[in-house]
Amino acid sequence: MSAEGDEAIQRLIALMARLPGLGPRSARRAVLQLVKKKGALLLPLAEAMREVAETARECVNCGNIATRDLCEICADPKRRTGQICVVEDVADLWAMERAQVFRGRYHVLGGTLSALDAVGPEELRIPRLVERVREEEASEIILALAATIDGQTTAHYIADQLPGTSVTSLAQGVPVGGELDYLDDGTITAALKARRAL
Amino acid sequence: MSAEGDEAIQRLIALMARLPGLGPRSARRAVLQLVKKKGALLLPLAEAMREVAETARECVNCGNIATRDLCEICADPKRRTGQICVVEDVADLWAMERAQVFRGRYHVLGGTLSALDAVGPEELRIPRLVERVREEEASEIILALAATIDGQTTAHYIADQLPGTSVTSLAQGVPVGGELDYLDDGTITAALKARRAL
Missing domain, CATH: 3.40.1360.10 (Dna Topoisomerase Vi A Subunit; Chain: A, domain 2)
Structure with missing residues (x-):
């Protein structure tokens, strides 16, 4: 195992670190925060991401x-x-x-x-x-x-x-x-x- | 409507802005990046969050x-x-x-x-x-x-x-x-x- 716990946590940290504005350290802090606030932050965020992934597209007229x-x-x-x-x-x-x-x-x-x-x-x-x-x-x-x-x-x-x-x-x-x-x-x-x- | 598009996008930005290290501006940039990289980043991130939300708990022995x-x-x-x-x-x-x-x-x-x-x-x-x-x-x-x-x-x-x-x-x-x-x-x-x- 690596320093940051199990595979799912590590994968989440690696993905978060790819966001603009977050590096490896801030990704680790963000993930710890997410795990601490599972009901108030982690679950709603997972759900909001899934919803955006399903619905977001480019406007056929303007590209927005x-x-x-x-x-x-x-x-x-x-x-x-x-x-x-x-x-x-x-x-x-x-x-x-x-x-x-x-x-x-x-x-x-x-x-x-x-x-x-x-x-x-x-x-x-x-x-x-x-x-x-x-x-x-x-x-x-x-x-x-x-x-x-x-x-x-x-x-x-x-x-x-x-x-x-x-x-x-x-x-x-x-x-x-x-x-x-x-x-x-x-x-x-x-x-x-x-x-x-x- | 507000400046940042529809409700689902706004909700995602608001949630992202609550992560340590991200403010409203960097949350907006992160969300745009997520929408652009739907397959490579947004979907895997939503899935990793869901998995961590389902499996993560405190070790009964040490609290890790x-x-x-x-x-x-x-x-x-x-x-x-x-x-x-x-x-x-x-x-x-x-x-x-x-x-x-x-x-x-x-x-x-x-x-x-x-x-x-x-x-x-x-x-x-x-x-x-x-x-x-x-x-x-x-x-x-x-x-x-x-x-x-x-x-x-x-x-x-x-x-x-x-x-x-x-x-x-x-x-x-x-x-x-x-x-x-x-x-x-x-x-x-x-x-x-x-x-x-x-």
Whole structure:
């Protein structure tokens, strides 16, 4: 046997250690906490994970996490159509939603174009974005992409694919080299208000 | 709806945020990672949690985490009897085991005596320790408790309960005010070798 008890415990520690933000030591502490709080934490967590594993999927329209074919935002009639905010991933969509300033819909690319990682437009749900702009007769595409080289390359590529559509991008406040998920709500609000034509 | 998608996802984030080492932001990142790696991480994790929830219990002898009535250490005939190492909790037992220097058995108190938190000997599996010392004819009790005031109070209380038994305590290397779980193996080894009579 190893230092951390039996096989099931060890397996749980090894899996927990693969979560972002947890290393081997914090995974051990987390597992001890889970075992101590079996009824209040471990069982509900196992159940919540099973439920998410069974129901979570990608929204067929925008790529957001959904539990039905359409995510709650795409299915919400109160969300404005005609304005699509393009984000790199779901964490960025959540960051935008926390700012509570955008009332349109989203399009989750699933990454940015990257020559180094061989990520092309086909990998990124960009063709689907072009389709949506036509189908939904979108009047404005707001690019909420990171201020990195790959993010800006992606922004320009998308603008090129949408001639005749107004393409804006978050401007003021996004720190150079920064990630959208780490911004505070106020900065996101300022950036959305000061968006500029690309 | 809230910013982080549907109810099941929100519940999972809220539960994950209660783990030590994770806050709301890292819980969100962890959940996104889980949803992305459904087959490789989310499902195995849900299954491992369910298994641990079903099998994990306290060893009836020593208080360690076990999957049967006796933990693997108490059930192991190769572990020396007659030498009992007393630790505060299972994390400390794991830290001792990682140092691979102690070949006897353990007794997990489940805390330390604390007037402030109203923790008395009955809450701490100390009566069971006194029983074990008699039953197993233990020749030495090694106290591996934190070098805090509560830890040392507990050490002296235990020594008082066991007249005629050799009670030693980890000495060299345990930093004053430090926690056992945070020590490196070398320090634990040195402390075990330099243990002194209480």
